[in-house]
Amino acid sequence: MKITVAIPIYNAERHLNVTLDSLINQTMDSNDYEVICVNDVSTDNSVKVVETYMEKQNNIKLINRTENSGGPMLPRNDAINEAKGEYILFLDNDDFIGEETLERFYKSAKEYNSDVIFGKYIGVNGRVVPQSMFKYGNLPNAEILDHNLVFSLAPHKMFKVDLIREHNIRFHKEAVVGEDQLFVMQCFVKAKVITVLSDYEYYYVVKRGDENLSLKYFPAKNFFYSFNNIMKTIEESDLSSLYKTKLSAAFLNRFLHASRLRGHIFSNLLTTEQKIDWLNETKKFIDNHVSDELINLLPSRFHYFVLIARENDLQKLLMVHKRMESVSPNQITRVENGWIYARFKNTKKYLAYDEEHTVNHVNKSDVFVDNIVLDETHCEISGQFYQSLLINMNVNNELVLVHRKSGIEKRVVDNLVSNSGQFKFKFNYQEFVIDENSVGPWDVFIEGTIGGYRKRRRLGQARRTDLVKRVNMDHKGILPRLTNSTKEEVNTEKEISFDHVLSFGKKYIVKAYFTKGHDNLSFDIKLNK
Template sequence: MKITVAIPIYNAARHLNVTLDSLINQTMDSREFEVICVNDVSTDNSIDVVKTYMEKVNNIKLINRKENSGGPMLPRNDAINEAKGEYILFLDNDDFIGEEALEKFYTSAKECKSDVIFGKYVGANGRGVPQSMFKYGNLKNADILKHNLVFSLAPHKMFKVDFIKQNNFYFDKKAVVGEDQLFVMQCLVKANVITVLSDYEYYYVVKRGDENLSLKYFPANNFFYSFNHIMETIEESGLSSLYKLKLKAAFLNRFLHASRLRGHIFSNLLTYEQKKDWLNETKKFIDNHVTDELIGLLPSRFHYFLLIARENDLRKLLMVHNQMETVNPNKVTRVENGWIYSNFKYTQKYLAYDEEYTVNHLNTSDIYIDGIILGEDLCEITGQFYQSLLINMNVENELILVHRKTGIEKRINYNEANSSNQFKFTFNYREFVLNKEMVGPWDVFIEGSIGGYVKRRRLGKARKTDLLENVSEDNKGIMPKLSQSNKEKFLPKKEIMLDNINSFGENYIVKAYFTKKHDNLSFDVKLKP
């Protein structure tokens, strides 16, 4: 048997036919895979639906649990124990898969010797699904960090059964929240080969109106059970120390962003006493797993939360959280080691503090082109680069030309504009027309930096509407260094060709243009025939 498909079922009669139809229509021969439906004491006619399909095909098996388990964990474990397949795929009772999914999964798994394999997710009925790990194309052996696998901890994947059983990886019955994340993280950390397929729409994740578990209340200690064990799994693994640290940071970033923790503490879902209980458990989690070094690897929007939660001071946390909405340039105290710091003050009889917290996440930016002049030898680009929290800071702006194919960068660091919020760069095309290896598109960015903090923006989309007009008599001489053999040229609506640019004895043609998809400025370098 090649594959076991495991489906925990609870009151799914309305949706189950779509799930099972996607299985009986697989291109894989039905004799090569089995479907194990584990009924978790449904109170509707889910069993009848399954039995109807069992009359049509002979590869569907039904397991009826005697007691409801309260979640999909134990039914999935039942399927693992009963699995006859070399691999097991977990499928929810209201999702479905593409017709070629099983065949493609198995072929790739055998070819790559995969322990874990999963394919492109597709959201159905308005469901959002992770996509960043699929932008790399098919990956025979993906890396958890490099390929963003930490953002795909749902169990809708295929696992080698021997790999699961030899490592005793089962869904923890004590985990009422995040049980799938714990199981999948254990597998990802231990797996020798993780395969990701992006060439086909494999798994359709369906949104249902009653699936939002975030509306249910769980005691804080139950909530943290899985996440404590995930951090322990990473720490106790055989991974290198630096990889462990970065993996913890990646998971913690996901956890703080996507979990209900901050939502519970900052919303009206809980009473004040319940919030104190949640903050107390949060402090325990931080004390056990989150170091200052780890906090430094996280986005600034989580810094104040973790630092104050470690103090276990709910009143202060709520107050600082509200004050985050009032941060402005006048409250920025310094920019150091890549962090923008703002001062937070409050003085009352029973709560007082005067401290700094990082606020990088509150710094917004905008970029605008006032003018682009193309001459025979030189190009001039002028505009504005605004950063909301740094208007009182001496930000240094650079123009960055990036070779699209190699990623090589050419920096133009002399800004002729007087203000840090403005820029004026003049450069010779031979700054980036170097040799035959550097032909192809060069994309244009403006980068502002101060105290190790760097903000980079793509240049071109936001620009002056009359930028496309020809240069007037009043504007002649704006670039005295330009060759006068030809008139200065403003960039036209689509593109302009610059001919006979010489570099190291070779002649090149440069085409300045706005990219079709995103309408940004680029230069395309070609060797002149």
């Protein structure tokens, strides 16, 4: 048997036909795969629906549990124990798969000797599904960190059964939330080969309108079960020390961003007593798993939360959180090692503190182009670049030209104006037209740096409405004024070429233009043959 498809079923009568139809219509021979439906004591006609399909297909099996388990965890374990396939694919009872999914999965899994394999997800009825890991194309051996797999911890994947059984990986009954993340992370850590396929619409995740659990209350201890064990899984793994640190930070970032933890503590959903309980468990989690090194690897928007939660001070946490969004330039004390620090003070009788917190996440930037002048050999760009929290700081601005294909950067460091927040750069085209590897688009950015902190913005879209680009060449004339023409017309007008740029004996054509769609400034380089 090649594949076992495991479907936990609970009151799925309305949706089950679509799920099962997608399985009986697979291009894989029905003798090569089995479908195990685990009925978790449904109270509707789900069992009858499955039995109807069993009369048509001899590869569909039904397991009837005698006691409702309260979730898909134990039914999935039942399927693991009964599976006869080399691989097991977990499918929810209201989702469905493309008709070539099993055949494609198995072929690729055997070709690459995959321990875990999954394909492109498609959201149905407005369901939002992760996509960033699919932008790289097919990945025979994907990297958890490099390919964003930490953001794809749903169980809708195919796993090698021997991997699961050898390491005794199961879904945990105690995990009332995040049980799928724990199972998948355990498999990711143990897997030698994880394969990601982007060449077909493999798995359709359906939104039914009743899957938002954010308003349901879970005791904090139960909530943290999965996440404590995920961190423990990483810490106790055979991965290299540096990789474990990076993976722990990546998961922690995901956890703080996507979980309901901060939402519960900062919202009005919980009573003060419940929030205290959640903060107690948060402190335990941080004490056990979150070092200062990990905190420094997190975005600044989580720093104050972790640091104050470690103190277990609910009132202070709520107050700093409330004041975080109104930080002013006057509160900035220093910029060091890439972090912007602001002073937070409170001198109330029962709540007093005077300390710094990082505020990178509330630093807003604004860029505006005043003028662009092009001539036969040079381009001059001037404008304004302000950062909301750094107006009193001496920020160093540089112009950065980035080769779109290779990522090579050419920096223009000589700012011709000294006024804070303003810039004026002039550069020769030959500075970035170096050789044939220079051909293709070069995008233009402004970058401000101070104390290791960097803020980069794309140039061109925000500009004077009456901006005229002058070309000091008799045979080229003047580029038209910007108008309210359509995007296509504007982008046809706003471009000009210099066909005489000479570099190491070869001639190049340099075309300045504004990109379609985003309307930013770029230079396109072509070899003049």
